[in-house]
Amino acid sequence: MWAEDFHEWLQERAIEAGFDTAGVAPVYGAESEDGQVDAARFADWVDAGRAGEMEYLKRRNEQGVLLRAGVEVAMPWARSVVVCAVNYNGEGPLSIEPAGSETGWIARYAWSGRTVENPEDGERLAPSDYHDEMLGRLRGVEAALHERYGCETKCYVDTGPLVERAAAAKAGVGWIGKNACVINQGLGSWLLLGVIVTSLEVAEDVALEVAADRCGSCTRCIDACPTDALVGPRQMDASRCISYLTIEKKGTIAEEFREAMGRQVFGCDICQDVCPWNRKSPIATREGMLTRREMVNPELGWLAAMDAPAFRRWFKGSPVERTRKKRLHRNVAIAMGNSGEERFVPQLESWSAGEDEVLAESARWALGRIAEAVEKG
Template identity: 40%
Template sequence: MEERARALGFDALAVTGPEAVPELPGRLAAWLDAGHQAGMGWMADRVAERAAPATLWPAVRSIVMLGINAGPQEDPLAVLAARDRGAIAVYAQRRDYHDVIKGKLKELGGVLAARGGADLKVFVDTAPVMEKPLAAAAGLGWQGKNTLLVSREVGTWFLLGAIYTTAELPRDAPIGDRCGSCRRCLDACPTGAFPGPYRLDANRCIAYLTIEHAGPIAPEFREAIGNRVFGCDDCLAVCPWNKFARDAREARLAARRELAAPALSDLARLDDAAFRARFAGTPVKRTGRARFLRNVLIAIGNSGDRALAAEAERLLADPAPLVRGMAVWALARLAPDRLPASPPADETDPDVLAEWHAARNPGVSRAGPLAAAGQRPA
C-alpha cells in the first residue's frame, strides 16, 4: 500500500488506531471553553465525534494517515515586502486540496479494500476528524508549538488526509516532539495568536480572520495583516525544520504562478464573475468576493501607495456592505482628503456607518456593532 501511495503523490503514510489519542476530548474541550474557536461554531458541533474516532464510525479499527508535501519552491514571505501586491497563502495558490487529495484517497482506499475486503471511509478536512493529532499519533510528525504538524522529512508544509477502515492494520509508533526551546513560529505571528506554546487563539489568527471570519475585521488587527489577502504563512515558513525537508517536486501540487503575488489594483477590480473565473478551482473561491475584497482593501490601506486610493474610492459604492466599509477605512488611510465629509444619504448598513464615524472622528471610540468586537471579532 505504501508503494501505491507514493505513486499517487503522497509523501508519507502511517497507521494509528481510533484509541490512539485518549487525551483529545479534554484538549478539545479546553480549547472550546476558552473560546479560541472564534466564529467557527462547527468546531463545537458533533464534538463527541471529533474527539473520538470510534464515535464518528463505530466500525473503525485502523486509521491510515497520509500527507502530501505542499511546500513552496520560493520564499513565501518575500511578497510581504511588496506592498502593492497581495500575499496569498501557499496552499491556496493551487487547485483546492480537498478535491485533489480526496480523489487520491479514494483510489488508495480501493486498493486497500480489494486486498482485504475491508470497509472504509476517506476524509479530507470535511468531517469531524482531528487530522493533526491523529497524524502525530501515527508518527507522520509531531504537533509543533504553532499546533501544526512538523515532519523531519517535509517540515511544516503538510496537507493531510485520512482513511478510516475496518481492517486491523499494524500500528506505527509516534515520534517525540523535536521543537526543543525554539519559538520562532510563536514569535513570527503578526497578531499574537498564540497565548502560549501549542495553543492557538483563532480570534487573533490572520488565517481565520481573512478566510473564515464573515464580517468586518476588527481595527486592531488590520495594520498587522499587512498585504495578506488570503491566509498567512508566517508561522509555517519560519520553522527551522523546513531546511531539512527533502525535495519532493514531483509530489508537489502545481501552483498557479499568477496567484503568487497579484497586483492589488487588479484584485480590487474583480466583480463577482471575474472573481469566480480568476480563482476557479482554488480555496479562495469558497471565501467569496466580498470577504476577499475586504482583505484586498485592508492591504490597499496598508500599502502607503496613494495611487491605490482610486481603487478604494471607487469601491465606496460597491454593492457589498463589507466591501464599502473597508473602502472607507482604506481611503481614510491613504487619502483622507478624498473621503467625502459624510456617508451617502442612502447608506444604512450599521458597520459601514461605523467605519465612516471612525474615519471622521479619529481617536474617538467606535460607534455601532464593531465597538463590541474588541479582540474577538467573530
C-alpha cells in the same frame, strides 16, 4: 487486522497514489486514557471560544458530545486511521521576504495548479483545490485496502469527525509543532493531510511509529505571529489567526487585527515561513500541486479590479473560491490600507461609496490608514 508489514505496504500504496508519506494509528476508545485526554483538550479549546465562527468544529451528537472529540463518537466501528500527506511547498518566495508595497499575499497552498491542454495556447496550469486532489488519491489507497483486507472505510479531507493533525502525530507522519502544524523531519510543515478511517484492528504486538518532537527551545513561530494567535506552544486561538480572519471570518474584521494583517489577502504562512524545519523543504512537483505564478505576490490592483467573471476565471476550482469575491475584496481593501500607497485611493473611494457595507467600511478604514501614512511622510 494489520501487523508490522502494514506500514511498509501502506507507504508504497500511498506513494503510488500520489502522496509523499503516510502512517497509521489505532483509534483509542472514549474510555481509554488517551481518548479522554484528546476529547478533553478539544472540548476545552472549543469552550474557550478559540474556534471562532467555525460552527462545523462545534457540532455535537444527540448526547451533546463534540463529534470531533473522537472518531469513535461518529463511527463506533472505527479501529484505526490511515493518514496520508502531500507536500505543497510551491516554488516561490516566502511571505516574510521583501516584496512590492503594491502586492498582496495568497497562502502557499492556494498557489496550486494542474496542467491542462488549452486549444488556444497549449498547456497551462488550471486552478486546483487540494480537497479534490487529496480525495481522489485517498480513493486509490482505499481501493487497495479493500482489495487486501476487505475492511470498512471512510475517506475525509478536512470534513471528517476527527482532528487530522492529532491523528497524523499518532500515525508517525510528524510531530505537532509549536505553530500547531504537523512537522515532518524530511518534508517540513508544508503538508496537506487526508485520512481514511478503517475497521482494521491493530495487532497487540505492533510497535507504533510516533515522531519525536524536535521543536526544542525554538519559539520563532510564536514570536512571529502578528496577531498573537499562538497563545502558547501548540495552542492556536483560531479566532485571532490571519488565515481564519481572511478565509473563514464573515462580515467585518475587528479593527484590532487589521494593521497586523499586513498584506495578507488569503491565508497566512508566517508561522511556517520562520520555521527552521522548512529551510530545506523539497519543492512540490506532483501534478495538482504545481505553482501558478500569478498567485505569487499578486498585485492588489489586479485583485481589486476583478469582476465576477474574472474571479471565476482565476479562482474557480481553487481554495480561494471558498472565500468568494466579496470577502477577498474586503481583505484587499485592508491590505491596500496597510500599504500606505496613494495609488489605491480611487479604488478605495469607489468601494467606500458602494452598497456592500462591509467592504465600504473596510475601504473607509483603509483610506484613513493611507491618509495617516501620507501625513507622516
